[in-house]
Amino acid sequence: MTNPQAAGERGEELIQLIDPSGRRTPHGEFDPWVDDIEVEALRRLHTDMVAIRRVDQEGTALQRQGELALWPPLLGQEAAQIGAGRALEDDDFIFPSYRETGLAYCRGISAEDTLRVWRGNAYSGWDPFGKNMATPQIIIGAQALHAVGYAMGIKYDGGSQAAITFFGDGATSQGDVNEAMVFAASYQAPVVFFCQNNHWAISEPVGVQSLTNIADRSPGFGIPSLRVDGNDVLACLAATRIALDRARSGNGPTFIEAVTYRMGPHTTADDPTRYRDANELDLWAAKDPIERLERHLVDLGVDEAELKAAAGEVADSVAASLRQGIIGLQDPEPMEVFENVYSQPHAALDRQREHYALYREQFADASSATEEGAR
Amino acid sequence: MSTVLKVFKLPDLGEGLTESEIVNWKIAVGDSVQLNQIIAEVETAKAVVELPSPYSGVVTELHEQPGTVVEVGNPIVSFDVPGEAGSGDSPVGPAAPEDADEAPAQREPTLVGYGAEVETGKRPARKARRQGTVGAPPRAAAPAPEAAPAEPAPAMGEAAAERPRSTPPVRKLARDLGLDLERLDGSGPRGLITRDDVNAAHAAGAPAGTGSPSATGETGLPSGAMAAGAVRTLGGQPREVRSPIKGMRKHTAQAMVDSAFTAPHVTEFLTLDVTPMMELLARLRADRAYQDMKLTPLTIAAKAVCIALERQPTLNSRWDAAAGEIVQQNYVNLGIAAATPRGLMVPNLKDAQGLDFRAMADALRDLALTAKAGKSAPEDLRGGTFSITNIGVFGIDAGTPILNPGEAAILALGQVREQPWGYHGEVVLRQLTTLSLSFDHRVVDGEQGSRFLADVGTIMSDPGMLITML
Numbered sequence: 001m002t003n004p005q006a007a008g009e010r011g012e013e014l015i016q017l018i019d020p021s022g023r024r025t026p027h028g029e030f031d032p033w034v035d036d037i038e039v040e041a042l043r044r045l046h047t048d049m050v051a052i053r054r055v056d057q058e059g060t061a062l063q064r065q066g067e068l069a070l071w072p073p074l075l076g077q078e079a080a081q082i083g084a085g086r087a088l089e090d091d092d093f094i095f096p097s098y099r100e101t102g103l104a105y106c107r108g109i110s111a112e113d114t115l116r117v118w119r120g121n122a123y124s125g126w127d128p129f130g131k132n133m134a135t136p137q138i139i140i141g142a143q144a145l146h147a148v149g150y151a152m153g154i155k156y157d158g159g160s161q162a163a164i165t166f167f168g169d170g171a172t173s174q175g176d177v178n179e180a181m182v183f184a185a186s187y188q189a190p191v192v193f194f195c196q197n198n199h200w201a202i203s204e205p206v207g208v209q210s211l212t213n214i215a216d217r218s219p220g221f222g223i224p225s226l227r228v229d230g231n232d233v234l235a236c237l238a239a240t241r242i243a244l245d246r247a248r249s250g251n252g253p254t255f256i257e258a259v260t261y262r263m264g265p266h267t268t269a270d271d272p273t274r275y276r277d278a279n280e281l282d283l284w285a286a287k288d289p290i291e292r293l294e295r296h297l298v299d300l301g302v303d304e305a306e307l308k309a310a311a312g313e314v315a316d317s318v319a320a321s322l323r324q325g326i327i328g329l330q331d332p333e334p335m336e337v338f339e340n341v342y343s344q345p346h347a348a349l350d351r352q353r354e355h356y357a358l359y360r361e362q363f364a365d366a367s368s369a370t371e372e373g374a375r
Numbered sequence: 376m377s378t379v380l381k382v383f384k385l386p387d388l389g390e391g392l393t394e395s396e397i398v399n400w401k402i403a404v405g406d407s408v409q410l411n412q413i414i415a416e417v418e419t420a421k422a423v424v425e426l427p428s429p430y431s432g433v434v435t436e437l438h439e440q441p442g443t444v445v446e447v448g449n450p451i452v453s454f455d456v457p458g459e460a461g462s463g464d465s466p467v468g469p470a471a472p473e474d475a476d477e478a479p480a481q482r483e484p485t486l487v488g489y490g491a492e493v494e495t496g497k498r499p500a501r502k503a504r505r506q507g508t509v510g511a512p513p514r515a516a517a518p519a520p521e522a523a524p525a526e527p528a529p530a531m532g533e534a535a536a537e538r539p540r541s542t543p544p545v546r547k548l549a550r551d552l553g554l555d556l557e558r559l560d561g562s563g564p565r566g567l568i569t570r571d572d573v574n575a576a577h578a579a580g581a582p583a584g585t586g587s588p589s590a591t592g593e594t595g596l597p598s599g600a601m602a603a604g605a606v607r608t609l610g611g612q613p614r615e616v617r618s619p620i621k622g623m624r625k626h627t628a629q630a631m632v633d634s635a636f637t638a639p640h641v642t643e644f645l646t647l648d649v650t651p652m653m654e655l656l657a658r659l660r661a662d663r664a665y666q667d668m669k670l671t672p673l674t675i676a677a678k679a680v681c682i683a684l685e686r687q688p689t690l691n692s693r694w695d696a697a698a699g700e701i702v703q704q705n706y707v708n709l710g711i712a713a714a715t716p717r718g719l720m721v722p723n724l725k726d727a728q729g730l731d732f733r734a735m736a737d738a739l740r741d742l743a744l745t746a747k748a749g750k751s752a753p754e755d756l757r758g759g760t761f762s763i764t765n766i767g768v769f770g771i772d773a774g775t776p777i778l779n780p781g782e783a784a785i786l787a788l789g790q791v792r793e794q795p796w797g798y799h800g801e802v803v804l805r806q807l808t809t810l811s812l813s814f815d816h817r818v819v820d821g822e823q824g825s826r827f828l829a830d831v832g833t834i835m836s837d838p839g840m841l842i843t844m845l
Binding site for chain 2: 057058060061063064065066067069070265268269270271273274359362363
C-alpha cells in the first residue's frame, strides 16, 4: 500500500532527462526527441527561464508597489512553461490558464501586454488570433473545452496544427477538463492537455484531491499520458514534442503531467505560510529548474559567470521595459468599457452605452457644484 | 545632480483591502535604496507581505511608525530620487504621478481598484454613515447638554436604520457639499432625496459638516492619536460608534426597564429527559398525515403551556395597577419571542387555547415567517398574555428571561441535547433540555409557578401523561 501523498515523489515513474544535480540521464524513448538540442539551444532555454522568472518577480514587485491589482506568480514552474512553449510551432494554438506568463513570452507577447490586464487597464492584453494564444482564462479549467473545440476545428479543416491547453492539478477535478477529455478522445482531436501539477490548488494539496497520480486519470478516457519532471526543461520539451507529433499524425490527444512546484503564493493576495510547511519549499528549492540547467551547462564546459551575466542582461532589459511600459499605461476612459465587447454593433449594448453616458453626466454636474461649494 | 521628491503611498496589497499595518521598516531615513529592495514588512488582513521599493533613491522620511495601521492611499515613505530623465529603472512615465506637489485631491492614477481614492484621514464614507454624527458640530466645541439628540425620535414602527433613499450621483453631490442625507427630507417618490433637495438644503445653509466629517474620532481624540494607539479594534471599526437611541431599540429598552423594575422576577429551572417527546416528534414527522407540518419541541411546548395554564390560571393573569385589580385572562394570547431584522419582537397567537395540534403548528410557523420577514402587524404585537422564548435555537441551555411587560410569566426553552442521565438505574445518554420560567411574584406565588413548570415538564418528558390532565 503506497501513501498517495508520497506517490507524486516516486522517481521511477517520473521521466527525467536532467536530474537536479545537472547530470544528463539517458532515456531510450525520449532522447531521440531532443537530440537536436545542443549547447546553444540549451542556453536559449536557460535565458528564457531566467527572463520569465524576472518578469514574474517584477510582477510581484509591481503589485506590492500598487501598480498591479493582482499577480499570479509562476516561480518554480519555468521549465514546464518554457519546455512546452519552445516545442510549439507558431500556428499551434495555446489555451492557457492565468499563470502561463512563460507561454506568452514564448509567443513574443510583450511583458507589458501580459501584465496590463492585471492592472485592470484592459479586458485582455493581445489579439488571440494575432498571436495564436487565447487570453488568460480565470475560470478554472474552462480553457480545456475551448482547446478541444479548436482542435476539432483543425481536424475538420484538415490542418496540420495542434491545440494545447494548460491547467493545474486542481483543474483536473473540474467538470470542464473531464468533459474536454471525453470529447477529445471521442473525436481524436489534435490536442495536448498539459497539466502543471504544482502540488497546490490554492491551499489544497494535490494528495487530497487525487489518490492516484494525475497522469493516471486520462487513460480512463482513452487518452495516453506522460508523466515528466516538470522542473526538467528538456523532459518537458521532449514530452510536448511527442504529444504534438501524435496530434499531427492523427493519433489524437495526449495528456502530460509535468510534476513541478509552486514556489510562491497562489496569487499576491495569498499567504501560503498559513497552510504549507516551509520544509517542503526547501525540498523543492533543491530541484530548481534554472539551477539544474546551469549545472548541466557548466558540466558541458560553459563558463558559469558568463552564462549568468548574459541571461541576466536579457532579463534586466525585459524587466526594465516592462516597468516602464506598465507605469506609463494610461487609464482607459470610462466609456471604453463598451469597446470590443462585440465585434459588430449591438442594439442592447448601444442602449447601455447611452444610459451609462447619461448617468455619468450627473456626476459631472456634481463636481462643478463642488467647486462652487469650495469657493 | 537634481533630485525629485517621491512619495510612496500604501497600495492595496490584497484584493479590496482598505488598510494594512506596518510591521517593521527595513530602512531608515538617509539610507540609499535600490529599486525593488525590500523596505518594509506589512501585514494585511490576508497576509504578511514584503514591500519592495518602487524607486532607487535616498529615504527622506518614514511617515508611519511600526505597529501603525495605515489606510490605503496614505503616504508611508518619501524618497529623493535622482533627476527625472534618469536610468530606465526609475519608474517614470507619461502617467507617473507628480507626487512632489503633495496635493492629491484627485484620483491617484497609478493605483488600481479600491486603493485609488486618496482619503486624507477620513474614514470611508460607508463606515461613517451609521454613526449619526456625520456633519454634527465637533463634540469638543459643544459640551455635554447639547450632545443629546435634539431631533425628534422617528415614529416607533419606522425602519429607522435604513439609509436615506437617493441615487449615487446625488449622494456624491451631498458628500461633496458636506451635507448629511440623514438630515434631509426627500421630495421624490417614496421619500427619494433628489438633486434639487440637496441643492435647496445647501442654498438654505444647512449644517455643512465643516471639513472632514469624522476627522475627530468619537473618543474626541484626533484620528492620528487613534492610529498611534496601534491596536486593531474589533472588526477593524472605529474605536467607538455612536448610534442614536431610537426605533425598535428604544422601544425594547423601555419595555425591558418597565418590566424589570416593576415586576419582581423569580426564575425557576427544570432539567428533564425529553427523549420520549423527541421520539414522538420523529414518529409524527414520519407519518404522512403530518408531513407538511413543521414539528419541533416548540410545538409541543406551546400545546403544553396552554394546557398547564388552564390548571394554573394565575400565570396567565395581568396586574392592572391603575385599576387596582388583578385580571385573570381565560384565554391565551401566546407570545413567541423572535429575532427579526428590526430587533426583538414578541408577536402572539390569539386564542391559542383554541388551536388544535395542527393549527398550532401551522400558526407557529406562519408567525415566525412573518416576524422574520419584519412584517408582523401591530395587532400581532399587542395583547399577549404569556410568552415563550426559544433560546435553544441558539444552542443555549437556560437563562433568566425578563417578562414581556404586562404578562405574568415567560418560559424559556433550552436546547435539546444528549447528556448522561440516570435511567432505569443506569447512566445512559438521553435527550435532555432545561426549562427556565420567570414569573411576576406580585401575582404568582412560588407554589403556582412551580406546579405550572412541573406540568409543562411532565407533558414534555412523558407526553402520555397528558391524559391525566384533561
